[in-house]
Amino acid sequence: MKPVYVINGFLESGKTQFIKFTLAQPYFQIKGKTLLILCEEGEEEYDSRVLKASNTVVKTIEDEEDFTNEKLIALEKEVDPERIIIEYNGMWNMKNFTMPFHWNLEQQITCIDASTFSTYYGNMKSLVAEMIKKSELIIFNRCDNVRDSLASFRRNIKAVNGSADVIFEDAKGEINEIFEEDLPYDLKADKIFLDEKTYGIWYIDTMEHAERYKDTILEFDAIVLKPDKFEKGYFVPGRMAMTCCADDMQFLGYACKYDGVDKLNERDWVRVKAKLVKEYFSDYKGVGPVLHAISVEKSTKPVNDVIGFG
Numbered sequence: 026m027k028p029v030y031v032i033n034g035f036l037e038s039g040k041t042q043f044i045k046f047t048l049a050q051p052y053f054q055i056k057g058k059t060l061l062i063l064c065e066e067g068e069e070e071y072d073s074r075v076l077k078a079s080n081t082v083v084k085t086i087e088d089e090e091d092f093t094n095e096k097l098i099a100l101e102k103e104v105d106p107e108r109i110i111i112e113y114n115g116m117w118n119m120k121n122f123t124m125p126f127h128w129n130l131e132q133q134i135t136c137i138d139a140s141t142f143s144t145y146y147g148n149m150k151s152l153v154a155e156m157i158k159k160s161e162l163i164i165f166n167r168c169d170n171v172r173d174s175l176a177s178f179r180r181n182i183k184a185v186n187g188s189a190d191v192i193f194e195d196a197k198g199e200i201n202e203i204f205e206e207d208l209p210y211d212l213k214a215d216k217i218f219l220d221e222k223t224y225g226i227w228y229i230d231t232m233e234h235a236e237r238y239k240d241t242i243l244e245f246d247a248i249v250l251k252p253d254k255f256e257k258g259y260f261v262p263g264r265m266a267m268t269c270c271a272d273d274m275q276f277l278g279y280a281c282k283y284d285g286v287d288k289l290n291e292r293d294w295v296r297v298k299a300k301l302v303k304e305y306f307s308d309y310k311g312v313g314p315v316l317h318a319i320s321v322e323k324s325t326k327p328v329n330d331v332i333g334f335g
Contacts, residue, residue, distance in 0.1 A: 026127055026128070026129035027101065027106075027108070027109060027125075027127060027128045027129065028107075028108045028109070028129055028131045029108070029109045029110075029111065029124060029128045029129060029130050029131060030108070030109070030110045030111070030131055030132050030133075030134070031110075031111045031113055031122075031130065031132070031133045031134070032044055032110065032111065032112050032113065032133075032134050032135075032136065033112075033113040033115060033119065033133070033134075033135050033136075033156055033160070034115050034135050034136035034137055034138075034156070035115035035116070035137075035138070035141070035145060036065060036115060036116075037138060038115065038136040038137055038138045038166075039136040039137075039138065039164065039166040039167075040112050040136045041069035041070075041071070041112065042069055042166075043134070043136055043164065044061070044071075044110060044112060045069070045071060045072065045075060048071075048075050048076070048078075048079040048081060049075050049078075049079070053079050055080075055107070056080075056107070057080065057106065057107030057108070058080050058081070058082055058104055058105065058106040058107060059079060059080060059081040059082070059106055059107065059108055059109070059110060060081075060082055060084065060100060060101065060104045060106035060108075060109045060110070061076075061081050061082065061083045061084070061109075061110045061112065062084050062085075062086060062097075062100065062109065062110070062111045062112065063083060063084070063085045063086070063112050064085075064086050064087075064092065064111070064112060064113050064114035064117065065087075065112070065114040065115075065116075066085075071083060081110075082104045082106070084100050084103075084104070089114065089117045089121075092117070094123060094124070094125045097124065097125055097128070098125050101125070108131075109128065115152075115156065116152075118152060118155055119155040119156050119158070119159070120155045132161055132162070133159055133160045133161060134160060134161065134162045134163075134164065135156055135157050135160040135162070135163045135164070136164050136166065137163060137164065137165045137166070138165075138166060138167050139165040139166065139167050139168040139171050139174075139175070139178065139193070140167045140170060140171055142165070142171075142178055143171075143174065146181060154185045154273070157182055157185055157186050157189065158185055158186055159186070160186065160189055161188075161189060161190065162189065162190050162192065163182050163186075163189050163190070163191045163192070164192050164194065165178060165191070165192065165193045165194065166194045167194075167195070168193045168194060168195045168200060169195040169196055172195075172200075175193050175200070176208075178191075178193075179191050179193075180225075180226060180229055183229040183232070184225065184229065184266070187229065187232055205234075205237065208226065208230065209222070209223050209226060210223055210227075212237055212238070212241065214241065215241065215242060216241065216242040216243075216244060217238075217241055217242070217243055217244070218244045218245065219243060219244070219245035220245075220327075221264070221327060221329040221330075221331070221332045221333065222332075222333065224245055224264050224277075224332050225264070225266055225277065225332045225333060227243075228277045228278075228279075231279070231301065231314045232314070235301060235302075235303040235313075235314045236303065238300075238301040239300075239301070239302075240300075241300070241301070242298060242299070242300060242319065243297075243298070243299055243300070243301060243316070244296065244297065244298045244299075245262075245264075245296070245297055246264075246294060246295070246296050246297075246324050246327055247262030247263055247264060247278065247294070247295060247296075247297055248262070248263060248264065248265070248276075248278075248292060248293070248294060248295075249261075249262060249289045249290065249291060249292060249293045249294075249295055250262070250263060250276065250278060250291065250292075251286070251289065251291050252308070255280075255308065256280075256306070256307050256308060257286075258282060258283065258284065258286055259280050259281060259282055259283070259286065259306075260280075260281055260283060260286050260289060261276075261278040261279065261280055261281065262278055262281050262295060262297045262316070262321075263276050263277050263278020263279075264276075264277055264278070264330075264331075264332045265277075265330065265331050265332070266331065266332045266333070267331055267332075267333070274331070277332070279301075279313070279314045279315060279316055280306050280308065280309070280313075280315050280316065281297065281299060281315070281316035281317075281318050281321075282315060282316065282317050282318060283318035283321055284318075285321060289321065293323065294323070294324045294325060294326050294327075295321050295322060295323055295324055296321070296322050296323075296324040297316070297318060297320075297321050298318070298319045298320045298321075299316040299317055299318045299319055300316070300317050300319065301314055301315070301316055301317075302314075302315050302316075302317055303315070
């Protein structure tokens with residue numbers, strides 16, 4: 026299998042700079058050729074010395090209709106590379122991205138210019154969502170003048186791809202920032218009520234910061250989900266969320282331990298009062314956020330039953 030690395034993002038998002046940095050690293054100086062396929066040309070250019078040192082051959086595909094398996098195979102036969110890097114055009118929908126069957130996608134990375142992200146996300150949300158949906162790493166650069174928006178940017182990404190690593194960088198390098206102060210509720214409160222505006226934010230924050238809610242009582246309205254073959258004494262209270270468009274809905278909820286599970290009906294609306302514990306759960310196949318119910322009472326469907334992410 027031929028290893029392939031895809032670097033995507035809109036024009037001037039930092040793709041070329043990221044690839045140039047990677048090619049210049051000592052660990053990239055290996056035997057065999059690297060085929061670098063450029064799908065657009067930005068202001069940054071590749072240094073011929075770096076290309077020579079890394080044994081990299083650059084080929085260009087200018088039009089989306091030319092990005093075909095036949096074209097890719099032809100380039101592979103011409104260059105005979107050990108590995109392939111694709112600098113993908115951000116205006117080409119990743120939904121249409123295909124590769125030859127014997128190519129193996131090792132990693133997909135998305136570069137984002139933080140200074141223009143709000144504009145792109147607001148006007149081309151579906152295109153952005155497809156771009157980041159399967160990326161393992163999202164790199165926001167040029168964050169210097171938008172630091173107050175970084176928490177919101179991260180929530181936008183996690184709403185579409187909860188498993189992606191998100192990195193923020195400014196002129197000085199990576200930003201190691203804790204966004205606790207940006208949460209729309211008081212973590213010091215004894216109880217937090219999660220409504221349609223805050224449930225999604227809490228859900229995403231809990232993925233990586235469950236410890237923040239260790240001693241807090243959480244209260245929220247939710248739909249009852251009772252998965253088949255679920256561990257006895259547990260159910261999943263959650264909310265439906267729209268990530269990028271009306272056609273892209275998903276259910277967000279964590280396992281909840283509750284003695285009265287047998288009395289609950291699938292799809293019922295309930296008001297849950299619980300504490301959050303990070304512990305092993307069989308269906309997670311590891312450690313994760315688990316709710317321990319204090320009470321579960323029947324409730325009515327909220328006026329806004331589909332949540333957002335703030």
